[in-house]
Amino acid sequence: MIHKSTYDVVVIGAGIMGCTTALHLAKSGMSTLILDKGNICREASGVNAGTLTIHMTRAQLIPYAMKGWKLWMNTKEWLGDDIEVTKTPGLCLAFSEADEKLLVHRSNARIQQGAPIKFLSKKEALNLEPNLNPNIKMAAFCEMDGFVNSYKTGLVFSKIFKKVGVNLLENEKIEMVENNGKSFFLKLKNNNIIEANKIVLAGGLWLEEMLKWFKINIRIKCLPQQLIVTERINPILKTVITIANGKLSLKQFSNGTTLIGGGWPGQRNIDNDKFEPLPENLIGNIQLACHSIPALKNSRVLRVWGGLEAETKDAMPIMGKIPQIDNAFVIGSFHSGYTSGPYVGYLMAKMILGQDEIKHDLFSLSRLL
Amino acid sequence: MNNKNKEYDIIVIGAGPSGIASAVSSASNGAKVLIIDLNSNLGGQVYKTPPETYKKIKKNSSKEIRMQKSFKKLIDENGIDVALKHTVWQVNHGFKIYAFNNNNQNVFWECKTLIIATGTYERIIPFPGWTLPGVIGLAASTTLLKSHRVLPGNNTVVAGCGPLLAVVASGIIKAGGKVGAIIDLKSPFDWLSSIRPMLSNPSSLFEGIGWLKNIIFSGTPIYFNSVIKEVNKKENELEISITKINPRNNRKYDNKIKLKADSLCVGHGLIPSIDILKSLGAEIFFESESLTWLPKINKYFQSSIENLYIVGDGSGITGAIPAYEKGLIAGHAASLDLEYINSEKFIIITNKIFVKLKKFENFGKSMAKLMTPSSFIINSITKETIVCRCEDIKRAEIEEAIKIGAKEINQLKSWTRCGMGPCQGRTCEDSISRIISEHVGDRKSVGMFTRRFPIQPISMNSVVGQFKYEDIINVEEGPL
Amino acid sequence: MPQDLREKNKYSRGKLVKIYFNNEEVLAYEGENLASALYSSDIKILRYSPKLKMPRGFFCLIGSCQECLLLINGRKTLACLSYVTENMSIQII
Numbered sequence: 001m002i003h004k005s006t007y008d009v010v011v012i013g014a015g016i017m018g019c020t021t022a023l024h025l026a027k028s029g030m031s032t033l034i035l036d037k038g039n040i041c042r043e044a045s046g047v048n049a050g051t052l053t054i055h056m057t058r059a060q061l062i063p064y065a066m067k068g069w070k071l072w073m074n075t076k077e078w079l080g081d082d083i084e085v086t087k088t089p090g091l092c093l094a095f096s097e098a099d100e101k102l103l104v105h106r107s108n109a110r111i112q113q114g115a116p117i118k119f120l121s122k123k124e125a126l127n128l129e130p131n132l133n134p135n136i137k138m139a140a141f142c143e144m145d146g147f148v149n150s151y152k153t154g155l156v157f158s159k160i161f162k163k164v165g166v167n168l169l170e171n172e173k174i175e176m177v178e179n180n181g182k183s184f185f186l187k188l189k190n191n192n193i194i195e196a197n198k199i200v201l202a203g204g205l206w207l208e209e210m211l212k213w214f215k216i217n218i219r220i221k222c223l224p225q226q227l228i229v230t231e232r233i234n235p236i237l238k239t240v241i242t243i244a245n246g247k248l249s250l251k252q253f254s255n256g257t258t259l260i261g262g263g264w265p266g267q268r269n270i271d272n273d274k275f276e277p278l279p280e281n282l283i284g285n286i287q288l289a290c291h292s293i294p295a296l297k298n299s300r301v302l303r304v305w306g307g308l309e310a311e312t313k314d315a316m317p318i319m320g321k322i323p324q325i326d327n328a329f330v331i332g333s334f335h336s337g338y339t340s341g342p343y344v345g346y347l348m349a350k351m352i353l354g355q356d357e358i359k360h361d362l363f364s365l366s367r368l369l
Numbered sequence: 370m371n372n373k374n375k376e377y378d379i380i381v382i383g384a385g386p387s388g389i390a391s392a393v394s395s396a397s398n399g400a401k402v403l404i405i406d407l408n409s410n411l412g413g414q415v416y417k418t419p420p421e422t423y424k425k426i427k428k429n430s431s432k433e434i435r436m437q438k439s440f441k442k443l444i445d446e447n448g449i450d451v452a453l454k455h456t457v458w459q460v461n462h463g464f465k466i467y468a469f470n471n472n473n474q475n476v477f478w479e480c481k482t483l484i485i486a487t488g489t490y491e492r493i494i495p496f497p498g499w500t501l502p503g504v505i506g507l508a509a510s511t512t513l514l515k516s517h518r519v520l521p522g523n524n525t526v527v528a529g530c531g532p533l534l535a536v537v538a539s540g541i542i543k544a545g546g547k548v549g550a551i552i553d554l555k556s557p558f559d560w561l562s563s564i565r566p567m568l569s570n571p572s573s574l575f576e577g578i579g580w581l582k583n584i585i586f587s588g589t590p591i592y593f594n595s596v597i598k599e600v601n602k603k604e605n606e607l608e609i610s611i612t613k614i615n616p617r618n619n620r621k622y623d624n625k626i627k628l629k630a631d632s633l634c635v636g637h638g639l640i641p642s643i644d645i646l647k648s649l650g651a652e653i654f655f656e657s658e659s660l661t662w663l664p665k666i667n668k669y670f671q672s673s674i675e676n677l678y679i680v681g682d683g684s685g686i687t688g689a690i691p692a693y694e695k696g697l698i699a700g701h702a703a704s705l706d707l708e709y710i711n712s713e714k715f716i717i718i719t720n721k722i723f724v725k726l727k728k729f730e731n732f733g734k735s736m737a738k739l740m741t742p743s744s745f746i747i748n749s750i751t752k753e754t755i756v757c758r759c760e761d762i763k764r765a766e767i768e769e770a771i772k773i774g775a776k777e778i779n780q781l782k783s784w785t786r787c788g789m790g791p792c793q794g795r796t797c798e799d800s801i802s803r804i805i806s807e808h809v810g811d812r813k814s815v816g817m818f819t820r821r822f823p824i825q826p827i828s829m830n831s832v833v834g835q836f837k838y839e840d841i842i843n844v845e846e847g848p849l
Numbered sequence: 850m851p852q853d854l855r856e857k858n859k860y861s862r863g864k865l866v867k868i869y870f871n872n873e874e875v876l877a878y879e880g881e882n883l884a885s886a887l888y889s890s891d892i893k894i895l896r897y898s899p900k901l902k903m904p905r906g907f908f909c910l911i912g913s914c915q916e917c918l919l920l921i922n923g924r925k926t927l928a929c930l931s932y933v934t935e936n937m938s939i940q941i942i
Contacts, residue, residue: 039780046783059849095838102846109849155784158774168774231791231826232899245846255899269650276650277821279461287833287841297833300826300925302791305819407912407930414911420932422863422880456912456930471931473924490913502893502906509910517885520854544856758908759915761900790899791915796908825912828925 007033007167009352010186010196012174012210015045016338017331018202019157020345021352023078026166028353033194034166035186037173041154043204044307047275048338049227049261050150051249052085054115054142055092055107055242057336060316060362062113068340069144078342080160083152084254090145090240091120091129093292094137099244106244107140117142131236131295145240147251147259150338177213179325198327198352205310207318207332214325218368220333223309224275226266228285230299232256241292248288258296260289266306275306311335312368319348319363330365377403377450379703380466380480382457382645385413386689387681388486389440390696391703395484396447398704403478404449405468407456407825410516411440413681414488414508415689417516433515452476458823460645464676475831482676482703485646486696489639489682492799493529494742495756495764496749498600499635503607507533507636511540520546522632526609528552528597529636531740532577537634539580542587549630551584551591552611554637554742566735569728570690596749597635598625606631619745638740640799641683646672647820651679655813659686659737660799662817669702669719670695676706686740687733694722694729747803756804757797759790767804776809778802778816791826794818854889866935877933884910884917884928887939895919895928896941918942 007030011022014036026032034040052072057065071078072085094103107117117140125139126132161168177199178185186194201210208220237252248262264281268274282304290297310333312318317335322328331348334340350356361367381392384406396402410418416436444451452468455476459467464483469475491508493499505513505521507529513519520541526549527538538548567574584591598610606629613622643664647653652665652673663685670678678699681692698719704710710718750756752765766785775781778788778801787801788794794801798818806812855862862878869875870892877886884907887895894904895917907917910929917928920940928939 039777040774042780042783106849151783151786154780155770155773155775162773170774229789230829247846272650279459279465279467279822283832283834284841286829287836290829290833291836291838291841297830298828298925300791300828301823301832302789302826303793303821304823305821409932419860420880420882422878423860424862426859426861454930471926490911491909500898500903500905502895502904505907506909509908512910513885514856517882518856518860519882519885519889520856522854545858546856755898755901755903758898758905761898761903791918792913796914826915 005193006195007031008196009033009198009200010035010184010194011200011202013202013204013206014040014157014168014170015043015202015204016041016153016341017204017334017345017348018200020342021200021202021331021348022166023157023160023164024346024349025352026164028349032166033169033196034161035169035172035174037171037206039154039170040158040168044225044309045338045341046151046153047227047305047307048150048225049249049251049259050148050338051240051251051261052146052148052339053090053240053242053249053336054110054117054144055090055140056246056249057110057339058315059109059113061335061340062110062115064340064343065336066114066144067343069146071342072146072148072339075156080156082159083156084149085146086148086254087146088239088251089128090142090242091125092140092142092242092244093125093132094139094244095133095135095291096137100137103138103140103244106246115142116144129237129239129241131293133292133294147240147253148338149253179328181326184328199329200348200352201322201328201330202332204332205308207310207330211322211330214322214328216322216365216369218365219313221311221313222268223263223311224266224268224306225261225309226264226277226281226285226304226306228260228282228301229303230258230296231302233258233299236293236295243288243292248285248292250289250292258299260285262288268308275308277304277306309337314368317344317363318365318368319344319360320351320365323366323369375478377401377478377480378707378709379482379484380405380464380478381484381486382466383413383486383488383681384408384411384451384453385415385486385488385681385692386436387692387696388413388484389443390693391484391486391678391680391700392449393443393447394697394700395704395709396449398701398709400704400707400709402447402449403452403480404444405452405455405457405466407454409454410437411444411451411453412437414512416440417512419516419518423518456825457645458825458827460649460822460824462649469827469831473828473831475827475834482678482706484678484680484699484703485683486679486681487642487645487683489641489686490795491636492638492640492742493635493796494637494746494749494800494803495754496597496599497751497754498607500755500758501600501602501607503631504600504633504635507531507537507634508639510537510634514540514544518544520544521634522630523547524549524630525632525634526550526552526628526630527634530554530742531636531638532736533636533740535577535580535584538589539583542583542589548584548587548589550628551589552595552597553591553593554596554746555739556593556616559739563735563739566731570732573732592626596746598749600633603629607633609633614745616743619743637742637746639682639686641686643679643683644795644820644824646677646679647817648822648824649674649677651677653817656685657812659741660812670699671702676703678703686737687729688736691726691729691733694726698722747807750800750804756800757785757787757790759792759796760786762787764804767801771805771808776805777814778805779819781805782818788818866933868933868935868937868939870939871941879933879935881933882929883921883931883933883937883939886933887928
């Protein structure tokens with residue numbers, strides 16, 4: 001419900017980036033509206049595997065992921081406790097010599113960025129995770145890992161928004177944004193107009209069409225990520241399992257269900273802009289999972305789904321001012337964005353409030369123009 | 370009955386009357402046809418017969434057995450391949466159908482045209498105690514009686530609405546069991562108003578009179594306009610409390626009647642099964658009369674997706690006899706697609722069937738009306754009643770999520786886990802939709818749970834098969 | 850003879866065999882439906898619900914509700930879609 005039609009700031013896109021940014025802006029006293037063309041956190045942010053991973057985070061983004069991880073471990077402080085956060089170590093497995101080389105190379109790149117990763121022998125890994133396939137050669141261990149039941153993200157943000165006074169408007173697609181130099185005017189479908197002093201584009205995959213409002217053309221690539229969940233089974237996993245080539249993530253929630261991911265692609269349905277599974281990729285993903293934890297073979301798959309993630313042409317994020325337009329900001333396309341979201345949303349808010357001291361040229365939009 | 374072939378012109382999923390009819394009409398035109406069903410017998414839910422190991426004692430021939438025999442004859446005569454005991458778990462466009470069998474082996478077939486005849490599943494609106502063992506569905510009870518030849522209990526209470534109430538009660542009595550009471554949501558007037566349409570369908574009327582006869586002669590008490598308030602386990606029995614509802618203002622009367630029984634058969638109508646269709650992205654619409662989501666189809670039962678048909682009660686509930694006729698039409702239409710029949714012949718044949726179908730229209734509508742529970746049934750679900758059985762989620766938790774802002778069923782699913790269990794929301798979707806719509810006022814905007822495969826849970830063993838680590842499809846490694 | 854919720858007027862059943870439910874011997878007829886065979890022997894509880902640990906039995910009998918999932922000869926299978934074989938081993942999951 002729109003309570004009024006003028007706001008200090010309007011955030012467009014209610015995924016993890018937009019929601020965290022809006023949260024901090026509202027806490028700082030700005031009148032804040034957050035909009036989404038659908039429901040809150042129902043795109044990538046609400047359907048991802050929830051892995052708080054360092055092993056699979058891109059090396060350059062490790063510092064952000066680590067800070068994000070710390071915030072996730074402390075959700076009671078800033079988000080609320082209706083979301084389940086599980087702290088477990090992460091094990092990245094190598095099954096062949098090629099795997100070993102790859103694992104060492106990738107882990108070292110992350111260690112250089114500050115990731116607390118060390119290497120375990122086969123024996124040590126099996127000690128830690130008894131149900132591992134005994135054919136592993138070695139593993140990389142990171143104590144900073146874990147997961148969240150991401151489907152609850154929308155719930156916790158909805159609750160805290162009520163507390164801190166963020167106005168949420170769902171199922172509202174913006175037709176056009178106009179700018180008269182002083183304010184932004186957002187035109188909604190039913191001819192309602194919303195006026196904002198500052199605007200933040202946090203539209204994930206849809207940043208490409210949003211940036212067109214400001215006559216900016218950049219390509220945002222769609223990464224349709226596929227996931228698989230099993231029914232509840234007896235506890236067989238204590239850690240988050242990944243694999244040297246990065247194409248497996250495996251975890252077991254407290255309720256016993258097991259979630260399998262790893263970036264096996266599905267597809268994007270052009271007609272309705274929704275995710276669609278690619279059945280061929282189901283088999284390879286499950287084979288990797290069963291190879292890593294053979295005990296999984298006896299469980300039943302309940303569902304295959306996915307989300308649409310975004311990637312820029314150099315695969316690095318966008319965060320910062322929209323060039324040549326005052327009071328307009330953009331954030332998105334972070335690999336492992338769910339992990340780093342709580343931190344980068346906070347940074348975005350600081351930037352908007354004029355309080356940032358850190359330079360984030362790495363993420364500037366200008367580099368893509 | 371063999372299914373060694375991999376490619377077919379037409380595959381039919383579901384071997385009930387509409388599925389059999391589709392297969393028969395297609396095959397009679399020369400198409401290569403496969404029919405798949407997860408049961409061990411032909412006939413679907415309507416014509417259930419005992420397993421092969423049962424031997425007839427008396428020289429009785431039930432309708433179910435006769436139908437099954439004639440189905441088998443038609444299948445054999447027309448050279449239709451059959452895959453029984455196969456559970457379809459995935460259907461891809463183009464079409465590729467994956468199924469697993471009793472040995473957990475994964476098999477697949479390809480076809481040009483797909484006909485879905487998966488029928489319906491039962492709607493049961495929750496009430497306190499509905500999850501107790503011994504409380505089973507009405508449709509489930511017909512399977513128990515007709516196929517397994519087992520009584521639901523020594524003393525059974527039958528409750529809910531629709532023709533199945535009479536079928537089950539009469540079936541128990543005929544099998545030598547005792548029906549403690551019939552608890553009917555509807556009134557005698559509701560039943561009487563369905564008599565006129567039944568006149569157009571004499572065999573059904575005859576059947577209905579038979580049920581009534583059994584029930585009346587047994588002296589079974591019938592409570593009209595009544596709902597189950599709660600069921601509790603007392604020693605080895607179920608204590609069933611019922612209340613009467615004033616149909617004019619939906620207010621409960623103060624009187625409470627307690628019945629003792631060892632089993633309760635309850636059902637509130639049938640819901641068309643459109644899982645496969647929806648997972649393929651076919652268009653659907655919400656029908657306000659039956660309060661169900663239905664597929665958008667043309668008069669030949671073709672969905673919004675080319676070469677994809679849906680027949681039988683899955684396309685809209687009208688009963689078994691019209692289902693067969695509808696199946697014939699779809700089979701001929703599918704044959705026309707593949708040029709196994711020419712348009713002239715097609716028009717002549719189908720026009721005749723349409724004339725037949727017209728006679729059943731009113732009958733079907735009145736049966737559907739009888740099995741649609743009135744809106745006050747939502748009050749049976751108390752705050753403490755489990756709504757999502759798979760995940761143990763109570764109405765109170767659902768209401769809480771709605772209060773925070775969940776207005777659409779998939780959003781509610783994300784916030785509560787309703788529909789995330791093994792049944793993937795089939796059992797609770799209808800009730801949850803009703804609860805949400807109480808708050809948002811509009812049933813249509815509540816939506817449907819997104820359908821994804823596997824349509825039925827499948828063991829990982831069946832999916833992976835035998836493999837070597839090195840052979841796992843070489844996928845580009847993740848970014849550094 | 851097994852308990853009689855079984856209707857025996859019109860049909861005779863196959864061979865009487867032993868099956869094992871949670872390691873206890875139960876008599877049943879070869880080829881009959883497993884869910885109703887157990888039910889007829891007063892075995893109505895087939896599982897316990899995940900959060901509240903409440904007893905559940907079969908409910909829909911058409912393979913939809915998943916309430917009758919059991920470990921049958923070592924595999925997770927729905928009892929309502931299974932048929933009795935001699936020495937069948939059934940465990941609650």
